[in-house]
Amino acid sequence: MKLYDQLGINLDEIDRTLCNVLESDSSLSFSASSVKEHGLSLVQAGGKRLRPVMAIIGGRFGQAERYPYVLKAAAVLEYIHTASLIHDDIIDQSPLRRGQPTLHTLTGVPKAVLIANYMMARAVEWATETPELDSSGQARSEEELERISSLASVITELCLGEYSQLRDRFNFDLSLDDYLAKTRNKTALLMAHCLKAGADAAYADAGHSELLFQFGEALGMAFQIKDDVLDFAEKKEAIGKPAGADLRNGIITLPVLYAMEDPALRQEIVALSAECPQEDFDRVIAAINGTDALERSLKLAQDYTDKAAQAAERLAPHPAAVHLTTLIHYFAK
């Protein structure tokens, strides 16, 4: 059973909303129709819609009648995520995403960069352009604008995670704190913001909203650490790239940090560079797999999952807290 089914979330409605963001843009003239085509194709490529799902779950801690605003926040976050994936694919020189050619391979890099920018800006414009009235019939409040603006500023945090990754390529002096800070910016904060954005849009209690942020952050940390472990543990066929792809690209993840505690293995690891032949990486990756580094990494991921569970427990008196347990089970798989 899919996550959205388990949570009783209408995926079609999310998809329709996401398509509407582009389809309702009157600026997309005939000459720019390829932009709409590419944009819709990216949006319709789907994925698990984890971010909108999390925003909607956050929204369930607030007022049900605020659902349209929750959906709006969810759409903005999904667009930011999609646009950042377009830029990530260029940076990583990835030819495929979910088995389909990446946008820059179809349009060239400069156009792909601009299309991603367009998508981000359009989502924010869409979320702030609809004339909406509050209960007293007043036009859109500054508070609504502030909420959307804060969401859009999440882009800076995503960039900081990518900057650290770029700066620390083949930096074997990376500390555990540096790794955790990068992981937080790259993955965990967006998940935290999704839950909080939904809660805030639905006028949830501020204390609940803060706890949801903590929950999302902890869950996001666990999710990324497990992803880093999978990169070592899974075979090429399973994840579509060679085992240890991160290390081959100079990205130092938690299993590498733990493996370097063995002085002999450390010497082999720090000798790696972008110029080394793949056989050197194959040997080191096999050696890392032979240590307890993956197991220890999973233990830290579990610690973060436990932290998420603690936050969920504090929210337990609220009926919507049951959905957080579903999220924990889903991410623990």
Place this chain on the structure above:
Amino acid sequence: MTAKITLLNDTIAMLRQHIDRGTSIAMEDGTMDELVQEAVALVESYRLAASRKVTVLGCYMLIRHAVRKHRDLALLDNEALTRSILEGDYLYGMLYRLASGRKELMLMQHLTPFYKKLQLALLEGQHPRQLMAELNEMLRLYLNKQCA
């Protein structure tokens, strides 16, 4: 003249203060560009609180810099390309951080549609200089509305 220089310096100092050191983004003052000079003179000429002038000019400069970073792409050097993409994204995200942090939300709402149209215009091959001149016009419209 002194007031304009002060406004520009204060704006750049404010932006540098807000930009995370981890990005290594250098905010050049752009004083050689006549459109920037025109924008500084424009903002300075309106009756607004000094801190609002700094915010408005700051948002203007963020858009200019973000656009430039995404225009100057070193396609054959992946590290330089990565930096340009990240810097452009970061500066664009800063626009929202600044607008919400310094309560200039109507400016955010005013500039977002322009930034979007600018991307479409660049995709259609329009010249950036012409588009930057339009940005100055957008700034003027906003200031007129705010100071009416």
